[in-house]
Amino acid sequence: MHPSLKPTALLSALALLSLTGCGGGDLEAGMTLDLSLTTARARPISGTAGPRELMNDQGARAVLTGGFITVSSVELLPCAQVGWKRLLRHLSPVGTAWAHTVSNPTRLGTPHVVDLGGADGAVIRLGAVHPPPGRYCHARLVFEPADDDAEGLAAAARGETPVNMVGRTLHLRGTLANSRDGEPQPFEVNLATRASVDVLLEWVTLSEAEPRAAVMFALTWDTWLDGVNADRPPASVDLVGNVARSVVPPSSEGP
Amino acid sequence: MKNALTTSLLLSVALLLIPSSSAWACATCACGDPTLMSMGTEQPFEGRLRLSSTLRGWGHTVGQDGVNALRLREARMDLAVAYAPLPWLFLSATLPLQAREVRDVSLTRERGWGIGELELTAKAFLFRDKAFSANHLFSVLGGVKLPTAPVLRGPDGELMNLDAQLGSGSVDPLAGLAYQHFRGSWSFLVSATGFLPTRGLQGFRAGASIRSTLAAQYQPSAKWALRLGFDGRLETPADVDGEREENGGGFIGYASPDVLFSPGMDVVVAAGVRVPVINQLRGRVSPTPIAMLSVAYDL
Numbered sequence: 001m002h003p004s005l006k007p008t009a010l011l012s013a014l015a016l017l018s019l020t021g022c023g024g025g026d027l028e029a030g031m032t033l034d035l036s037l038t039t040a041r042a043r044p045i046s047g048t049a050g051p052r053e054l055m056n057d058q059g060a061r062a063v064l065t066g067g068f069i070t071v072s073s074v075e076l077l078p079c080a081q082v083g084w085k086r087l088l089r090h091l092s093p094v095g096t097a098w099a100h101t102v103s104n105p106t107r108l109g110t111p112h113v114v115d116l117g118g119a120d121g122a123v124i125r126l127g128a129v130h131p132p133p134g135r136y137c138h139a140r141l142v143f144e145p146a147d148d149d150a151e152g153l154a155a156a157a158r159g160e161t162p163v164n165m166v167g168r169t170l171h172l173r174g175t176l177a178n179s180r181d182g183e184p185q186p187f188e189v190n191l192a193t194r195a196s197v198d199v200l201l202e203w204v205t206l207s208e209a210e211p212r213a214a215v216m217f218a219l220t221w222d223t224w225l226d227g228v229n230a231d232r233p234p235a236s237v238d239l240v241g242n243v244a245r246s247v248v249p250p251s252s253e254g255p
Numbered sequence: 256m257k258n259a260l261t262t263s264l265l266l267s268v269a270l271l272l273i274p275s276s277s278a279w280a281c282a283t284c285a286c287g288d289p290t291l292m293s294m295g296t297e298q299p300f301e302g303r304l305r306l307s308s309t310l311r312g313w314g315h316t317v318g319q320d321g322v323n324a325l326r327l328r329e330a331r332m333d334l335a336v337a338y339a340p341l342p343w344l345f346l347s348a349t350l351p352l353q354a355r356e357v358r359d360v361s362l363t364r365e366r367g368w369g370i371g372e373l374e375l376t377a378k379a380f381l382f383r384d385k386a387f388s389a390n391h392l393f394s395v396l397g398g399v400k401l402p403t404a405p406v407l408r409g410p411d412g413e414l415m416n417l418d419a420q421l422g423s424g425s426v427d428p429l430a431g432l433a434y435q436h437f438r439g440s441w442s443f444l445v446s447a448t449g450f451l452p453t454r455g456l457q458g459f460r461a462g463a464s465i466r467s468t469l470a471a472q473y474q475p476s477a478k479w480a481l482r483l484g485f486d487g488r489l490e491t492p493a494d495v496d497g498e499r500e501e502n503g504g505g506f507i508g509y510a511s512p513d514v515l516f517s518p519g520m521d522v523v524v525a526a527g528v529r530v531p532v533i534n535q536l537r538g539r540v541s542p543t544p545i546a547m548l549s550v551a552y553d554l
Contacts (some may be wrong), residue, residue, distance in 0.1 A: 002436070022369050022370070022405060023367065023368055023369015023370060023404065023405040023407055023421060024367070024368055024369060024407070025364050025365065025367040025368070025407035025408065025409060025415050025419060026362070026365075026409070026410060027364070027365050027366075027368055027409040027410060027411075027451075028363065028364040028365075028366075028413065029363055030358075030361035030362035030363030030364070031361040031363075032361070032364060104322050104323050105322070105359065105360045105361055106322075128361055130359065130361035131361055132321050132322070132361060132362075133361075133362065134359045148424075208362065211362070229529065
């Protein structure tokens with residue numbers, strides 16, 4: 001062994017090095033698009049109407065006393081992916097399992113049970129996606145039955161009228177009068193159907209210069225009972241489809 | 256901190272176990288073979304103590320560009336010490352110092368640096384045709400990789416991405432065997448080592464793997480040598496809490512040319528590259544070539 005180099009000294013140095021123990025890390029955020037929902041009216045109604053009173057396209061009047069809708073995923077579609085690529089995607093088999101859809105950089109796959117609430121204006125945060133830089137023209141919102149670890153389930157089950165949304169896409173209850181002078185009748189509907197909608201995003205652009213943006217979709221709840229009349233009770237109408245069609249394109253904004 | 260203490264303890268134990276008796280001044284003289292050997296392939300003789308440092312740069316991209324690609328780049332320096340307390344036994348410890356960067360498709364960057372996971376191995380030479388200047392060596396290897404790397408967290412205190420962590424945080428046993436043949440200016444190596452990772456950080460378990468090396472070395476002079484090898488890795492897919500990773504698992508093979516040079520007695524410098532030539536990994540895994548530079552010194 002080389003006399004001038006003691007292995008003990010070298011190993012001690014190594015031991016000291018490991019004692020520093022250490023390590024560190026840092027994170028530099030990339031593209032982030034915050035997604036949220038709110039509720040709004042699509043049609044004007046007389047000032048005396050209650051906050052959740054509506055008149056549908058058939059002239060029926062209703063008051064919603066409770067409602068929950070499950071948003072199972074929100075996916076961004078790059079501008080290039082509308083057109084024939086989108087058609088191909090529509091033709092592909094769509095899974096209907098009641099489970100989390102897979103999240104990826106352009107898709108928020110965590111299901112949220114959204115409470116309609118008592119009044120408009122509340123902002124419901126869905127989460128954020130971290131997509132590649134680019135321009136996004138559309139977002140696809142999918143409404144599907146909630147799985148057993150969807151966010152918002154507990155809140156739905158805790159309310160004044162507890163609702164178990166597992167396996168349900170839409171829960172709606174209230175009163176319904178099929179004519180202006182008709183007697184309001186209570187109704188409650190629970191649906192487990194699926195619907196999706198592609199919503200225009202008005203050129204949401206994410207780049208290194210502008211890495212963060214937020215979009216807020218609005219659900220125009222007063223169209224949810226469209227198609228309901230004396231001959232067609234709520235349960236026989238595609239209410240989940242109405243919910244999907246009620247999504248209003250958001251205006252994009254910076255953080 | 257716990258990991259650091261574990262590392263220190265193990266190194267201290269190793270330190271205590273190493274006797275300070277003197278050995279041969281010339282390592283190649285001591286084993287009777289002038290072949291320049293990189294770390295891990297040396298012939299043993301009682302009291303041989305070898306230190307080495309290996310620099311490596313490598314990376315890979317997993318996933319689809321512009322969709323979900325995740326790019327990893329790492330620079331690491333492995334500090335290793337190997338000691339032969341008996342003529343047939345080599346004990347070694349390797350501690351990596353690592354710096355890595357992970358960039359996902361959204362351009363989010365995570366960087367981690369620090370000490371990595373300590374690997375302890377014992378290599379027993381079960382057969383040699385001659386006690387001195389052996390032509391045939393057969394050895395078996397056993398060891399373990401320990402979770403000595405710190406668990407890295409981002410500025411917000413959240414755990415950093417698994418790929419940005421410096422190790423898997425698991426105790427991974429390994430075992431292997433090797434055969435070496437020396438014939439004049441030529442030498443040959445065949446080895447296979449199996450790894451059986453356990454579950455570690457964030458529910459992650461790397462796939463079980465077998466890593467093999469097939470190499471031939473030509474040494475036209477005492478000072479330098481050329482080595483050409485083929486390194487293969489056959490592995491099962493990794494999983495997180497039982498859910499199989501979409502990408503990875505399968506087989507990958509590298510062509511591994513090296514140049515070995517001895518600038519002075521008992522010093523071997525090796526430089527080389529590992530070029531992926533066969534990629535049969537599942538999904539989309541695109542590895543970069545691995546650049547390597549090492550220095551080994553016999554004390």
